[in-house]
Amino acid sequence: MNSPIDSEAPALLQARGLAYLRNDEPIFGPLSFQLYGGDVVLMEGDNGSGKTTLLKVLSGLLEPSSGEILLNGEPLTLARLSHQVALLGHLLGIKAELSPLQNLRFAIGIGGLRAGITPHHALKSVGLEGYEDVPLRQLSAGQKKRVALARLLLVPAALWLLDEPYANLDREGIGLVNRLLELHALRGGAALITSHGAYAYTSGTPRRIALRNTDMAAA
Numbered sequence: 001m002n003s004p005i006d007s008e009a010p011a012l013l014q015a016r017g018l019a020y021l022r023n024d025e026p027i028f029g030p031l032s033f034q035l036y037g038g039d040v041v042l043m044e045g046d047n048g049s050g051k052t053t054l055l056k057v058l059s060g061l062l063e064p065s066s067g068e069i070l071l072n073g074e075p076l077t078l079a080r081l082s083h084q085v086a087l088l089g090h091l092l093g094i095k096a097e098l099s100p101l102q103n104l105r106f107a108i109g110i111g112g113l114r115a116g117i118t119p120h121h122a123l124k125s126v127g128l129e130g131y132e133d134v135p136l137r138q139l140s141a142g143q144k145k146r147v148a149l150a151r152l153l154l155v156p157a158a159l160w161l162l163d164e165p166y167a168n169l170d171r172e173g174i175g176l177v178n179r180l181l182e183l184h185a186l187r188g189g190a191a192l193i194t195s196h197g198a199y200a201y202t203s204g205t206p207r208r209i210a211l212r213n214t215d216m217a218a219a
């Protein structure tokens with residue numbers, strides 16, 4: 001398990017007794033865990049075990065049935081979410097009618113801009129130089145995923161919540177995700193990643209949280 005980079009700092013993310021029920025049926029939890037700067041944590045589980053639901057709860061899209069979520073030691077609010085948390089969901093949150101550049105500018109308007117990087121630079125970093133002005137609907141699934149990865153690079157959010165970040169990516173794209181994660185962890189960020197188990201994160205041995213269909217337990 002990674003240790004906090006600054007032991008005085010509160011966890012970037014703390015979940016306390018977090019549970020979600022749909023129609024009185026438990027989907028996950030209760031779960032308690034925390035992520036500090038430098039942590040990359042892998043959330044594993046079979047189809048339907050609740051990984052996406054947990055990320056939706058952590059990113060404020062769903063209300064937990066019980067428990068609480070703290071960001072930097074403070075209760076989660078929409079204002080804190082927009083600047084402290086970046087979500088990469090199944091629906092990538094990018095608009096098909098806009099170009100990569102327009103999508104990134106839109107994201108900056110909401111989430112802010114990290115110092116020392118521009119949208120052009122971010123697109124080059126994810127291998128999309130030359131695609132700046134092409135409408136998203138003309139890009140492949142993997143290229144769209146790369147636009148969403150460029151957005152992660154641009155916004156200053158320290159906590160990344162990534163739902164299946166390797167899906168639709170080729171071998172080079174998988175390496176790209178790993179490099180982005182390593183860089184993010186090195187500069188004090190943290191990431192929670194979902195995976196079906198065949199994960200591709202290759203840097204060290206990430207901490208794991210296991211969601212199971214049968215007992216809904218946290219490891």
Ligand SMILES: Nc1ncnc2c1ncn2[C@@H]1O[C@H](COP(=O)(O)OP(=O)(O)OP(=O)(O)O)[C@@H](O)[C@H]1O
Pocket residue numbers: 022027045046047048049050051052053054196
């Ligand atoms: N909008 C919804 N309405 C009703 N039930 C839902 C909804 N979304 C998900 N579920 C149910 O909640 C459970 C958890 O779903 P979730 O998408 O969180 O699982 P997952 O672990 O991310 O799955 P996968 O690995 O297939 O992406 C499943 O049983 C699913 O059928």
